[in-house]
Structure formats: structure tokens, C-alpha cells
Amino acid sequence: MSANPFLDPTLVHGDLYRGDGRLADRTQALHRAKISGSDVADTIANLLAARVPRGAAVLDIGCGRGTTTLRLADRLRPRRLIAVDASAALLRTTRDRLGDAGALGSVVCADFHHLPLLDSVADAAVAAFCLYHSPTPTLAVAEIARCLRPGGAAVLVTKSLDSYAELDHLVRAAGLDPHGTSRPSLYESFHSGNLHTIAATNLIVIDVQREEHVFHFADATHLARYLTTTPKYRITLTGGIPALAATLRLRLPAPPYTTQSMVSYAIAVRP
Ligand SMILES: C[S@@+](CC[C@H](N)C(=O)[O-])C[C@H]1O[C@@H](n2cnc3c(N)ncnc32)[C@H](O)[C@@H]1O
Numbered sequence: 001m002s003a004n005p006f007l008d009p010t011l012v013h014g015d016l017y018r019g020d021g022r023l024a025d026r027t028q029a030l031h032r033a034k035i036s037g038s039d040v041a042d043t044i045a046n047l048l049a050a051r052v053p054r055g056a057a058v059l060d061i062g063c064g065r066g067t068t069t070l071r072l073a074d075r076l077r078p079r080r081l082i083a084v085d086a087s088a089a090l091l092r093t094t095r096d097r098l099g100d101a102g103a104l105g106s107v108v109c110a111d112f113h114h115l116p117l118l119d120s121v122a123d124a125a126v127a128a129f130c131l132y133h134s135p136t137p138t139l140a141v142a143e144i145a146r147c148l149r150p151g152g153a154a155v156l157v158t159k160s161l162d163s164y165a166e167l168d169h170l171v172r173a174a175g176l177d178p179h180g181t182s183r184p185s186l187y188e189s190f191h192s193g194n195l196h197t198i199a200a201t202n203l204i205v206i207d208v209q210r211e212e213h214v215f216h217f218a219d220a221t222h223l224a225r226y227l228t229t230t231p232k233y234r235i236t237l238t239g240g241i242p243a244l245a246a247t248l249r250l251r252l253p254a255p256p257y258t259t260q261s262m263v264s265y266a267i268a269v270r271p
Contacts (some may be wrong), residue, residue, distance in 0.1 A: 062130025
């Protein structure tokens with residue numbers, strides 16, 4: 001077991017993604033707080049739309065709840081769209097959302113280190129905010145490269161090591177976890193700083209684009225909602241979001257609480 005919860009397979013394949021509630025709550029809290037930064041699914045779809053023709057075969061690796069998958073279906077109109085994830089529950093959500101949207105697409109439950117897909121099957125592949133769950137992301141990149149046809153395009157997306165670091169300080173200042181500031185980043189294995197190097201192990205990197213995303217939590221309840229979705233902190237307080245919000249209100253300066261994350265996109269092709 002790793003000391004980093006994002007690299008602990010028991011947690012990643014258990015509490016974090018066993019159901020879709022925690023990911024949905026985290027995404028919703030972050031979206032509500034975002035005051036600057038483009039929509040990531042839109043950005044990915046735009047990057048690929050410029051490189052792959054309509055009717056392509058497209059993979060969304062580590063698809064989660066399928067937000068990017070849906071956008072790819074809409075923008076690229078692929079002839080084949082395969083969403084891959086290790087979580088059966090999240091794949092059910094993705095499949096249902098594709099069905100509700102009337103979009104074509106299939107889901108495959110698999111580990112991204114061992115994709116059950118043929119060589120050169122895809123014209124394009126996306127891996128957004130998932131390879132930081134691998135202690136060996138180069139192996140997952142090698143699998144993605146294997147599944148792309150020569151010349152096929154990949155967009156790999158991750159965050160900076162210092163993402164949300166301001167919140168570590170707030171949690172410490174509130175007396176909720178004195179060690180949050182000294183723990184490794186959740187994104188330590190695959191982040192904005194090593195994205196190019198890791199992508200380049202098996203792909204030709206054409207470009208890396210970066211964009212700062214800024215989040216503004218307007219009140220203590222909103223911040224508490226987000227904090228309960230991150231496994232970084234060891235908060236022993238009982239009473240759920242109301243108790244956490246009350247403690248934050250009591251011990252922190254008045255809101256808003258602001259934090260940031262640099263989102264990076266590597267655009268690469270299979271040689
Ligand atoms: C933060 S979510 C990202 C979801 C989506 N790509 C997005 O951008 O919203 C990370 C996803 O990676 C998946 N994941 C983690 N480890 C995996 C592995 N070894 N193989 C396949 N999927 C994995 C999780 O189940 C989860 O759905």
C-alpha cells in the first residue's frame with residue numbers, strides 16, 4: 001500500500017470509485033467553485049477535432065462518469081467509441097449517460113495497464129485525470145500507444161503537483177490535520193511537470209498546453225463539501241459536512257477561500 005491515497009489500489013478500486021457518488025460530489029463542488037479555466041471536456045474535444053476526422057475510432061481511457069466520453073461522442077461523431085475504466089459502477093453511469101444522449105459507444109471494464117484491445121485499433125485516445133492513479137504511468141502510456149494506429153493521436157491530461165495546496169494550509173489552520181501540508185501531492189506520479197517526459201516514452205509529443213484553473217469557495221459549507229471528497233486529509237471530526245463547515249467557520253478567516261490547479265494537456269501521436 002502506498003502512503004499516497006491516489007496510488008493505493010485498495011482505495012482507488014474501493015472507496016474512491018466503487019460508486020459514482022464521491023466523484024460526482026467532487027466534480028460538482030469543483031465546478032461550482034471554478035472562476036477561471038476552460039471546460040476540460042470541451043478543450044479535449046477541440047484538440048482532437050482538429051486532428052481526427054469524423055468517423056474515427058476513439059478510446060476514452062479512465063472515463064469515470066463519462067463526461068469527456070459524451071463530449072467526444074458529440075463533437076467527433078466517431079464510428080466507434082470505447083470508454084474504458086476499472087470501476088464497473090462508473091462504467092454503468094457512462095453507459096447510461098451515453099444511452100440517454102442517444103450516443104453510440106461501448107464500455108469496457110479493464111485496467112489501463114493491460115487493455116483488452118487489439119493493436120492499432122484506434123485513431124485517437126484520451127486519458128484525462130486518471131494516469132496519476134498509476135505508480136508506473138509509462139506502462140499505461142505504452143498500452144495506449146499500442147492501441148493507436150501509427151499516426152493516431154492521444155490527448156493526456158493531468159494537474160500540477162501543487163494543485164489545491166492552499167487548501168492544505170486552510171485545513172491545518174483549522175486544526176483539522178496538522179500534516180496535510182507535508183504529505184506528497186496526490187498527483188506525484190503523473191503531473192504537469194513530468195507529463196511531457198512520460199508521454200514521450202512511447203509517443204511523439206507535438207505540444208503541451210497549460211491553463212491555470214482558479215477555484216473560489218464562497219462559504220464554509222461549499223469548502224466542507226469539497227474537502228469530504230478528497231482522501232488527502234486525515235480529518236477525524238465526526239458529524240459530516242455540517243460539523244466540518246461549523247469548524248471551518250469558527251476557526252478560519254471569513255470566506256471566500258481560493259485555490260488553484262494548473263491543468264496540462266499533452267497532444268501526442270503514435271510514431
Ligand atoms: C478522476 S477520475 C477521471 C474520470 C474522467 N477521465 C474525467 O476526466 O472526468 C479517475 C478514473 O480513473 C479510473 N482508474 C483508476 N485506476 C485505473 C486503472 N488502473 N485502470 C483503469 N481505470 C482506472 C478510476 O476508476 C476513475 O474512474
